Amino acid sequence: MSDIIRVENLRKVYRLGKVEVAALRGVNLRVEEGEFVSLVGPSGCGKSTLLHVIGGLTPPTAGRVQLDGTDLNGLNDAQRTELRKQKIGFVFQRYNLLPTLTVYGNIALACHIAGNRNGASRAAMNSIVKMLGLEARLDHRPAELSGGEQQRVAIARAVVNRPKILLADEPTGSLDTENSELVMNMLQELNHKHGQTILLITHNPEVALYSDRIVSMRDGHILESGLPA
Amino acid sequence: MTTRPVRTVLSVMAVAIEVLLIIMVVGLTHGVLQESTKRLQGVGAEIMVQPQTTSLFMGFSGAPMPVQIADKLAEVEDVKAVTPVMVQASTEGGITLIYGIEPAGFDAVTGGFRFIEGHGLESPDDVLVDDVYAASRNLKLGQNIELLNQQFHLAGIVEHGKGARLFLRLDRLQDLMGSVGKASVFFVKLTDSKQVAAVLERMRQILPNYQLRDMQEYVSLMIAGNVPGLSNFITVIISLAVAIGLLVIFVTMYSTMVERTREIGILKSIGASKVYIFHLVLRESALLTVFGIGAGIGMSYAVRAVVGMFFPTLPILITPNWIARAGAIALVSSICGACYPAIRASQRDPIEALAYE
Numbered sequence: 001m002s003d004i005i006r007v008e009n010l011r012k013v014y015r016l017g018k019v020e021v022a023a024l025r026g027v028n029l030r031v032e033e034g035e036f037v038s039l040v041g042p043s044g045c046g047k048s049t050l051l052h053v054i055g056g057l058t059p060p061t062a063g064r065v066q067l068d069g070t071d072l073n074g075l076n077d078a079q080r081t082e083l084r085k086q087k088i089g090f091v092f093q094r095y096n097l098l099p100t101l102t103v104y105g106n107i108a109l110a111c112h113i114a115g116n117r118n119g120a121s122r123a124a125m126n127s128i129v130k131m132l133g134l135e136a137r138l139d140h141r142p143a144e145l146s147g148g149e150q151q152r153v154a155i156a157r158a159v160v161n162r163p164k165i166l167l168a169d170e171p172t173g174s175l176d177t178e179n180s181e182l183v184m185n186m187l188q189e190l191n192h193k194h195g196q197t198i199l200l201i202t203h204n205p206e207v208a209l210y211s212d213r214i215v216s217m218r219d220g221h222i223l224e225s226g227l228p229a
Numbered sequence: 230m231t232t233r234p235v236r237t238v239l240s241v242m243a244v245a246i247e248v249l250l251i252i253m254v255v256g257l258t259h260g261v262l263q264e265s266t267k268r269l270q271g272v273g274a275e276i277m278v279q280p281q282t283t284s285l286f287m288g289f290s291g292a293p294m295p296v297q298i299a300d301k302l303a304e305v306e307d308v309k310a311v312t313p314v315m316v317q318a319s320t321e322g323g324i325t326l327i328y329g330i331e332p333a334g335f336d337a338v339t340g341g342f343r344f345i346e347g348h349g350l351e352s353p354d355d356v357l358v359d360d361v362y363a364a365s366r367n368l369k370l371g372q373n374i375e376l377l378n379q380q381f382h383l384a385g386i387v388e389h390g391k392g393a394r395l396f397l398r399l400d401r402l403q404d405l406m407g408s409v410g411k412a413s414v415f416f417v418k419l420t421d422s423k424q425v426a427a428v429l430e431r432m433r434q435i436l437p438n439y440q441l442r443d444m445q446e447y448v449s450l451m452i453a454g455n456v457p458g459l460s461n462f463i464t465v466i467i468s469l470a471v472a473i474g475l476l477v478i479f480v481t482m483y484s485t486m487v488e489r490t491r492e493i494g495i496l497k498s499i500g501a502s503k504v505y506i507f508h509l510v511l512r513e514s515a516l517l518t519v520f521g522i523g524a525g526i527g528m529s530y531a532v533r534a535v536v537g538m539f540f541p542t543l544p545i546l547i548t549p550n551w552i553a554r555a556g557a558i559a560l561v562s563s564i565c566g567a568c569y570p571a572i573r574a575s576q577r578d579p580i581e582a583l584a585y586e
Contacts, residue, residue, distance in 0.1 A: 057498065057579045078502060085500025096495045096583065113501050157499065 003066070004164060004197050005031035005054060010063035012049050023049040025220035026063070033164070034195040036188070038208035038228075041217035047201045048169055050217070054199065055088050055167050056080035068164055085114055089158030093170035095150040097142040097157075104138040107157050114161040128156045132186055148179030152186065159190060166190070168200040172207050184210045233488075236481060237517065243477035244521020244559050245528055250470040251555040252529040252547055254463055258456075260546035265326075266451045270444070271390035273339045274416035275425050276432070277447060278302065279440045296399075296412050298436065299334070305431050309420045310337035313412035315402045319376055319395065325362070325542070327376065328393035329402030338418040339391050346370045347385030353401045355384035362394040365541045377405050394542065471562040474521075478566035482514050486574040493574050494582025503575035510574050514567035515560065522556045 012024040023046045031037050039047050052058045054065055056072055059080075065072040068087055072080060090096075097106050107125055116124075129135055132152040142150050151171055158166055168187065172180035188210050190196040200211060208214045209228045216223040280293050294313075302311045315329035328335075332350050336342070342349070345360055347370045356374055363386045373380045376395065387396075403409045419428055425443050432441050486493070496506060529552075533545040 052580055055498070081497070081500060081502045084498075085502075088500075090498045092498075092583070096491075096498070098492055098495060109496075110499050113496070113499055113505060 002033055003030045004033040004035075004068050005029065005199065006064075006066040007050070007054065008064040008066075010050070010053060010065060011061045012046070012053055012058070013061045022220055024053070024060075024063075027217075027220070027222055029215065029222060029225075031165075031197060031199055033197055034191070035213065036191040036198045036211040037200070038211035038214045039199065039201045039217060040203070040205070040208050040214055041223075043203075045217045046220040047217055051167050051169050051199065051201055054165075055090060056084045086161075087164045089161070089163040089166045091151070091154050091158045091166065091168040091171045093173035095142070095147075095154045095174075097150055097153055099142050102139050102141055103134055103145070103153050106142070106153055107160050110157045110160050116161060124162065125156075125160055128160050131189070132156050146179070147175050148182055151175060151179070151183050155183070155186060155190075159196065164197060166196055166198045168198060170201055170203065172202065172204060180204070180207065233485070236484070240477055240481040240517050241521045241524055244474050244518050244563060245524035247470040247474035247562070248522050248525025248555045248559050249528045249532065250473075251467050251558060252525070252551060253532060253545065254466040255551050255555075256529070256533070256545040256547050257543065258459055258463060259548070259551075260544035262451055262456070263546055264544040266448050268390055268392050268394075269451075270448055271339075272392045272416050273418065275419045275422050275444050276417040276429060277442050277444055278415040278417065278432070278436065279413070279442070281438055281440050294412050294415070294439070296410055298412075298439075299415055301435055302415060302417055302432065305428060305435070307420050307424045307428050308417055310334065310418040312338045312416050313399065314392070314414050314416060315399055315406070315408065315411065316393070316413040317377070317402060317406060325395060326393040327395040327397060327402065329397050329399040331399050335396075335416075338416045342385070342387040342391060345386045345388060347383070349385060350396065350398045351384065352382070353398055354380070354382050355398070356381035357385045357387050357396040358383060359387055359389035359391070359394045361389045361541050379405065467558065471558060474518075474559050475562040475566040478514050478517065478563040479569065481517070482510060482567045482570035483573075485513075486510065486570045489574075490577060490582050490585040493577050494579050494585065497577070497579035498583060506575040507571045510571035511564060511567055514563050514571075518560050518563035521563075522559050525555065525559070526552055 007027055007029040010024050010027040011022070014021045014023055025046075027046070027050060029050070039050065041047050049058075053060050053072075054067070056067075056075075060073070067083065070083060072083070075083060098109065101109060107129065111125065129138065132155060134149070134152055134156060137145060137149060137153075142153070145153065151174075155171070166187075171187070172183055175183060184207055187198055187200070191198050198211070200207075202208050211228060213225060214228055215225045278294075278298065296313045299311045299313050302308060312331060312334035314335070317327045317329065319325045319327050330350070342357065347357075349355075350357060356376065358368060358374075362368070368374065368383055368386070370383055370386060372383050374383055375381075376397075381397070399412070400409075403411060417428075419425065429441050429443060493506060496509075501509075529547055533547060536543055536545055
């Protein structure tokens with residue numbers, strides 16, 4: 001399998017006034033197409049920053065990130081946005097749904113932004129809604145849903161355009177055990193049945209067990225990478 | 230828009246007031262001008278004679294012409310009737326034109342008044358008013374009216390459309406204004422209305438130092454652009470209205486964008502470009518404006534109806550042309566007001582926006 005994500009000697013420094021904070025200090029990471037990788041580590045070790053740089057939300061200070069063969073260093077902000085639109089789906093701990101839109105509206109918004117307004121996107125939407133068990137909730141607003149349902153909507157929104165990479169930042173961080181299992185089973189199903197590449201951040205060792213490989217981070221470095229125990 | 234209904238309604242109302250202001254100011258000025266023009270046409274003369282330096286708008290130029298000129302004009306070939314009129318503006322309860330007329334001569338030119346009540350100007354203290362003026366002040370036949378600091382007896386109420394709203398005897402008005410034997414204008418009726426050019430040419434031979442006008446040409450000059458200062462006044466009011474709309478939309482969209490910072494971060498995370506977010510903000514402000522324009526047009530018609538009930542002498546002319554212009558002005562000002570918030574929103578850093586509480 002080829003690498004769909006390749007990170008080489010990645011550094012990211014934030015400036016807070018006159019103070020510089022190094023969030024990533026020479027990170028190297030490879031993720032193969034169709035792989036499900038968990039990124040674990042203590043708070044502040046740089047996991048989310050790594051995800052944001054890979055997702056093109058913020059540029060690196062140094063080093064290289066290649067996504068599906070495209071080097072992010074050569075892209076400007078608009079090109080990174082375009083790449084994100086076409087190849088990346090994000091899932092966040094806090095769901096990040098738009099409160100004024102219904103479930104259908106939230107998912108359709110991703111199709112609209114991606115420019116998919118035809119029958120094909122409707123078919124993809126129906127399929128993902130069915131898979132995530134959201135058929136009966138399409139007309140509800142986020143405030144009317146449980147946390148687990150909201151996160152399923154967020155997953156549906158992230159994958160409806162069939163992105164090559166799904167980046168999930170603590171997707172079970174706000175959920176109880178039952179809903180966490182439900183969400184992780186769905187992510188696993190997406191990975192196994194549809195070959196969805198997933199890079200997931202978690203604090204929870206039980207959640208990390210759902211992945212093919214676990215990568216540990218500390219102080220802006222990758223410590224080790226290995227199969228789940 | 231629906232999550233903050235009060236703010237939405239206030240924004241819509243601000244745009245509505247902007248549209249209302251434009252339509253009302255233009256409607257009032259054009260309405261008054263059009264109405265004056267119609268009344269002047271209602272006199273029925275083909276030619277009017279004025280002093281060389283007179284204002285386009287009668288009532289403000291005094292009465293510097295000797296009435297004997299009427300005799301000279303009457304001798305010109307193809308002239309059927311001539312009547313001298315003294316025009317005086319009364320400022321009691323708003324600016325109203327008073328015509329000082331010689332009843333017989335005025336009737337010969339105009340075809341005569343159509344009386345709704347009462348009779349003509351029989352005594353020096355008689356006054357005639359038109360039906361619109363009478364209704365607006367609830368006047369009753371026979372009552373006394375104070376005009377130019379004098380008491381007059383309401384002798385008749387006539388159908389509107391004969392030049393002015395109030396009519397006194399010419400000699401009485403001349404006395405009051407200290408212009409005995411003088412007139413402000415002569416209205417000339419021809420035997421054949423197709424002979425205007427020829428008659429004007431003949432009149433210029435005998436009255437080279439007077440302004441001789443084809444009535445149709447004069448009427449065509451009665452537009453806002455020819456009224457000194459009126460165009461500037463309209464421009465100032467429109468500018469104020471535009472400033473109101475622009476500022477309100479700016480504040481609304483700016484505060485909306487601050488409130489929705491996190492949503493902007495979400496949109497960016499799912500691939501929304503700067504252009505997409507910029508358009509999103511502009512579309513929202515445009516939608517607010519469209520509602521505001523609709524409300525403003527509705528309010529304009531409502532205000533016109535109310536003004537018509539309480540001030541019948543104040544005509545408001547609402548034209549599709551100015552409705553379209555007011556709408557376009559409101560739309561452009563709103564889009565300008567929304568531009569800065571839209572640019573700010575589109576340039577938000579997605580990570581900072583996602584972390585916004």
